[in-house]
Amino acid sequence: MSSKPSRENIGGMPHSGYYREIPDEPDMFLCGVGRGTPGGEYLRRFWHPVAYESELGNVPLRVRALGEDLVVFRDGRGETGVLFLHCCHRNTSLEYGIVEERGLRCCYHGRLMDTDGRILEFPGEPNADRMREKTSQGAYPVHVFGGIVFVYMGPPDRKPVFPLYDRLTLPGVELVPGVRLPLDCNWIQLKENTLDPAHTAVLHVIPQLRGMDHFAGEFESFPEIVWTDTPGGLIYLAARRVDGNVWVRSAETLGATIHCISSIFENGRVAKRATPPFMTFWTLPVDDAHSINFFISHVSPGEPMPFDKRRALEVFGQYEDRPYDERQWIPGDHDAMVSQGPVNVHDAEFLGSMDRGVTMFRRFVRRGIEGVMRGEDPVGFYLDQAAVPPTFANDCVVPEVSIAGDPADGKVLAEHARRIAEAYLARPPMRDL
Ligand code: FES
Numbered sequence: 001m002s003s004k005p006s007r008e009n010i011g012g013m014p015h016s017g018y019y020r021e022i023p024d025e026p027d028m029f030l031c032g033v034g035r036g037t038p039g040g041e042y043l044r045r046f047w048h049p050v051a052y053e054s055e056l057g058n059v060p061l062r063v064r065a066l067g068e069d070l071v072v073f074r075d076g077r078g079e080t081g082v083l084f085l086h087c088c089h090r091n092t093s094l095e096y097g098i099v100e101e102r103g104l105r106c107c108y109h110g111r112l113m114d115t116d117g118r119i120l121e122f123p124g125e126p127n128a129d130r131m132r133e134k135t136s137q138g139a140y141p142v143h144v145f146g147g148i149v150f151v152y153m154g155p156p157d158r159k160p161v162f163p164l165y166d167r168l169t170l171p172g173v174e175l176v177p178g179v180r181l182p183l184d185c186n187w188i189q190l191k192e193n194t195l196d197p198a199h200t201a202v203l204h205v206i207p208q209l210r211g212m213d214h215f216a217g218e219f220e221s222f223p224e225i226v227w228t229d230t231p232g233g234l235i236y237l238a239a240r241r242v243d244g245n246v247w248v249r250s251a252e253t254l255g256a257t258i259h260c261i262s263s264i265f266e267n268g269r270v271a272k273r274a275t276p277p278f279m280t281f282w283t284l285p286v287d288d289a290h291s292i293n294f295f296i297s298h299v300s301p302g303e304p305m306p307f308d309k310r311r312a313l314e315v316f317g318q319y320e321d322r323p324y325d326e327r328q329w330i331p332g333d334h335d336a337m338v339s340q341g342p343v344n345v346h347d348a349e350f351l352g353s354m355d356r357g358v359t360m361f362r363r364f365v366r367r368g369i370e371g372v373m374r375g376e377d378p379v380g381f382y383l384d385q386a387a388v389p390p391t392f393a394n395d396c397v398v399p400e401v402s403i404a405g406d407p408a409d410g411k412v413l414a415e416h417a418r419r420i421a422e423a424y425l426a427r428p429p430m431r432d433l
């Protein structure tokens, strides 16, 4: 009779399946988004995207955010409201409501609700004034920016400003609203993907290998990567040698749910100190196992390709828009993230040094959750626009002769990336545009 080896003793054992434990408990302290949960209270300190303005028409839009069912609408005065989905009278869904000049009217008995949830009319009720004092429809504050409707679902006395990061207000750079990118998995998986640049050298090279235009081919080499905290979140810097140059690409997360990437078309062949912003994403945690990325594209004058082609490449592989067999042949970010499971089980992972961004992000969120539990405000929460920190996602390309040491040595590349990080922190790159 054979005794079962302990987990530590399995190591690199071949045919180890029989002995392996299969952890299946996700870390819901970190990943939970619902009302009253630690993660849900943390997330309720930030603005979240719920709709593109272009989706608001003459009927209300049903949405789900942080595990709550809501309805978004724009009334005849042009004001936008986000209300609880179910009417405060007898729970009929307001997705069937009638959009009017002064608000949204429930389709069942006609209560008219203002964008802030106050009931303006109680048809057929003689005691309307008294009822108005006693009841209102659940509602949340709204902010519209860049063609996206954002909602704040946290305590009203701690309502933050909508953070206008430096990259969002650059003169001459147009902000073009994107499309919904829904993913059937927990929001943390989406953000970890941003801080995991090693995957660009594998996942984003498969399309080229299989005959499709995608990221620049220069992404193929594995970069040397460093990660660092920033005042507003986390950043990675990935250094590669390209044709006599050293190219340092970076992307970053801001607060909990925002991420910014630099151009997927950069190839590191022309020296440059700073590049304009490329895309900014706001991730909506829909519920524990569903998320939606909303985004804007930053379009600078002199873009290298027509915008419709750029957009097609931007969103390639970002949601389930292709048949399964096609995604199996050329998988995208969507397939990598969603196939980790509805809520990725961290205990079942075996991480290496390339995963430092993943572990840093989890620590960042855990610290934020614990801080909110103690009554503190998390990174990414600002009561004053003047407190909003700068952003950093960028590309920096220098001739390799200009850096100290042999750039064929990975340590030299990593050291160069570290120096770029210090330079960014000392002088945020958006100022050089
Ligand atoms: S259920 Fe909405 S007014 Fe009656």
Ligand SMILES: [Fe+2]
Residues within 6 Å of the ligand: 193, 199, 200, 203, 204, 333
């Ligand atoms: Fe990716």
